[in-house]
Amino acid sequence: AAPEDVEKRMGPLLERVGDGTFYRIEQGQLRYLTVDGAYADVVRPEGVPLGPFDADSTAEEVTAGMDLSGLTALVTGANSGLGFHTTLQLARHGARVTMAVRDPGRGATALAEVQQALAGTPTAGEVALAPLDLADLSSVAALADGVLESGDRLDLLVNNAGVMAIPRRTTVDGFEMQLGTNHLGHMALTLRLLPVLVRTARESRTTRVVT
Secondary structure, three states, X not given: OOHHHHHHHHHHHOEOOOOOOOEEEEOOXXXXXXXXOOEEEOEOOOOOOOOOOOOOXXXXXXXXXXXXXXXXXXXXXXXXXXXXXXXXXXXXXXXXXXXXXXXXXXXXXXHHHHHHHOOOOOOOOOEEEEEOOOOOHHHHHHHHHHHHHHOOOOOEEEOOOOOOOOOOOEOOOOOEHHHHHHHHHHHHHHHHHHHHHHHHHHHHOOOEEEO
């Protein structure tokens, strides 16, 4: 982005520190390209974040005031971590959420925790479980087919699930496990759900795929 575009978006949060042409984020720091081809740090007023949220912002703060009633979401890997908290906040603000999980037992535990957390929120959306093993393309197909056959809408697909730094293994279909789970499984799921995503987008223009 050109410096003037960055400055227009960032407004008073930045102080111009050179005749830079391009900006980039590097290890959480906004830097600009100097005339000699090196990147230098952009100086900000002390204590002012780059945006309205920072590393200490909570999920509640980020989603405050949102009304997601009427929207439907599907979150993979929803039984823990980011997937769990994404599910919780979407439902807290009225979205109907499907938690797509590989382990039924852990999924049931997570669902109970979400329901308990939302017990005092009358406007919370419904939350349900669906089996999904991204390392098995037949499981991906079964979930997608079920969504398509239901005739329901799908406003938000959050491709969150993943594995990392595991011993070398292969998926049911013979792909390396990390590639097959994190990338190929999610791509297959997204493409199979594309018809309902497109239909929902035509109806309301609210559709998002977050990967």
